[in-house]
Amino acid sequence: MIIVIQFVVGLVFGFGLLLSGMSNPEKVLNFLDLAAIPSGGWDPSLLLVMAGAVGVTFAGFQLVRRRQRPVLGERFHLPPSQTLDWRIAAGPAIFGIGWGLAGICPGPAFVALGYGSPAILLFVIAMMVGMAAARRVADRQPSLASALTE
Template sequence: MRILTALVLGLIFGLGLSLSGMLDPARVRGFLDITGAWDPSLMFVLGGAVTVSALGYQLVRRLARPTFAPEFEIPTNRRIDGKLIGGSALFGIGWGLSGFCPGPAVAALSTGVLPVAVFVAAMLIGMTAHRLVGRRSPAVPALGSRF
């Protein structure tokens, strides 16, 4: 039942990404280009996502436990460190250059367009490399701490 639920929710998510225009990298880059030909239409997608997320968190607060897990897995780490900032910057640069972030990129595989497949392959290689290198690299100090 858990896998079926994940499949149905993933399909709804993918459908929402498709209907919203998030699978079109040119449209996403147009939204990110605030100094040029800015396309503000994806602001509605952002507003909808924030609204659904806020409602979801309100629901989580009222429930004793999730349906398919022993407990909720809500992040507790509030630390802003070099890894978070570096990862966020790398994510933003990749999103701006390609017009894709991971969720829409995977959903866009359904279009059968070769550049999407190349992007997803590169993303998976990068994730694997991070996992391999991340195990060996020392922790990055938190902001405000001495280097």
Template sequence: MNRIILQVAAALASGIVFGFGLSLSGMLNPARVQGFLDIFGAWDPSLAFVLGGAVAVAFVGVQAMKRMKHPAFDDSFHVPTNNRIDAPLVVGSALFGLGWGIGGFCPGPAIAALMIGLPETVVFVVAMLVGMTLHDRVWSKRP
């Protein structure tokens, strides 16, 4: 039971830090994200520093993970084993990029931005959940 409490507490703490970082960096503002993606217009390069910082932190985390036998609150790491670049990966990446460019959100910031209460955020999250549900129902049924 203590292990479950520690796992939940660690997940909650991670989520709070992640949400605070998204808010502080401006990733909850879809106009700012779209400004970053508009490289041929009024480009806003500030989010490049956010992305660079995220890559640096992730790099350090992966290097630390490689030296550990198992995570602090689990028996094993849950790392994807498939490293192939195939059609579903490319199509999914393109759809993700289109959604990010059109809506100005990706899933994490969209969920965090629900706290702001903007109607377009709610529409985006509902559409995202519908898309995820359709994917699970349709794609998992393929041979």
């Protein structure tokens, strides 16, 4: 039953990405192109998508924090450490640069595979290779906090 619920949640998420335009790299790049504001080429519509996502996430976290355990699980899976680590700084920076260059991020990339675009397929393959390489590098590196205190 849990797998069915997860599948339905994934479908709703994917539908939301399609409906919002987040799976369309051109729309994302038009949003990120702030230099196009004076000419009227900037697309601010994704601000509404982000505002909606922040609102839903905030409300969800407020509800979750009141629970002793998840609805569909035995326990919450929280990070075991709160130590600042280099991945916390580098990961989002690399993610943002990649999103700005390609106009697509991982979730929408998987949804966009349905378009049958060779460019999207290449992006997803490169993303998976990059994730595997990052995992290998991260497993060999000490945390940033321990490096700063030594």
